[in-house]
């Protein structure tokens with residue numbers, strides 16, 4: 001007999017109870033941050049706010065945002081943790097690094113308490129995705145980020161099988177001989193993995209892979225992509241998401257698959273803001289904006305109003321599964337946004353449109369900018385896209401994609417179709433935009 005939730009009290013709490021919990025935890029967390037973090041002491045003083053006047057989540061808008069760039073600069077000035085650390089450095093038990101775009105990683109410390117809290121969040125998410133006792137999951141996610149938190153959760157629910165990255169043969173063997181039946185990876189990885197299997201003469205459907213939990217980037221929610229992956233492996237694909245900065249895993253689809261539920265009750269508080277004005281937006285189906293997250297139960301590096309740069313759409317606010325956390329779909333990253341003649345274009349949305357032509361395409365794209373923005377954003381934007389095995393007439397496919405991009409995303413593209421397998425593959429987040437003037 002298996003339970004329906006990892007933590008029903010948290011995940012199914014009614015709105016008033018969730019609110020009360022978040023108000024209480026926020027007051028405690030802010031008092032802790034104000035007492036222990038020199039970075040936030042300075043930020044609150046500069047903004048002229050006394051965090052003790054924040055009585056609950058409705059008052060959050062009085063507090064300044066935290067930008068990733070501030071955290072990075074802080075660590076450069078004061079390695080390894082920066083002035084935002086709020087605990088005794090000797091209490092740090094685990095350190096993650098995240099790969100920065102600037103070439104130098106940033107470091108995220110967790111105390112023993114933090115490790116437990118992140119494991120709890122990941123357990124709720126993977127359980128919502130359908131992971132159950134007896135399931136075995138090879139651990140292939142990048143060691144850069146938060147793989148250890150995922151392993152903690154796999155081992156709390158089922159079994160983890162450490163593999164490492166770029167070890168395809170060991171991964172294949174974990175399924176063929178090690179009893180693995182589930183996989184956590186990015187949305188772009190499964191089809192890459194399928195090709196690797198076919199190259200080894202293995203039919204992906206015979207692998208015994210029953211469940212793919214796809215996170216880390218938009219894509220898994222595109223119906224055509226999902227269908228193609230599920231058919232290729234004869235499996236179920238579920239979406240989940242989190243972030244190395246604020247918490248490893250806090251969003252996950254349930255079996256209704258209508259968007260990823262918030263499952264971080266009592267752990268982090270999410271807001272959605274207008275990325276331009278910074279104004280908080282009311283959570284309601286159809287609302288889109290940038291996800292902003294505040295820690296509620298963190299000792300080492302609590303974050304206040306952290307701007308994730310994830311652009312999200314609220315998919316639902318109630319669900320027959322009984323979970324009460326609202327649902328989201330990730331639309332794209334606000335920091336790789338292109339602005340083509342005043343129109344916002346998310347690279348992930350371009351990929352979604354191209355992927356919609358499957359099996360004529362396989363959804364792998366690269367947008368090439370040949371000059372620095374804003375000149376480089378001038379239309380037509382150069383979009384390279386791999387055609388699929390069933391591409392048909394390439395000139396017709398090119399015209400069809402260009403027309404649909406113009407219709408759906410309101411910008412003019414010059415689509416260049418290239419052979420399957422010719423664009424770079426990424427095991428972690430796919431890089432959708434190449435700045436060609438650098439090379």
Ligand SMILES: [Zn+2]
Nearest residue numbers: 254256319321
């Ligand atoms: Zn649900």
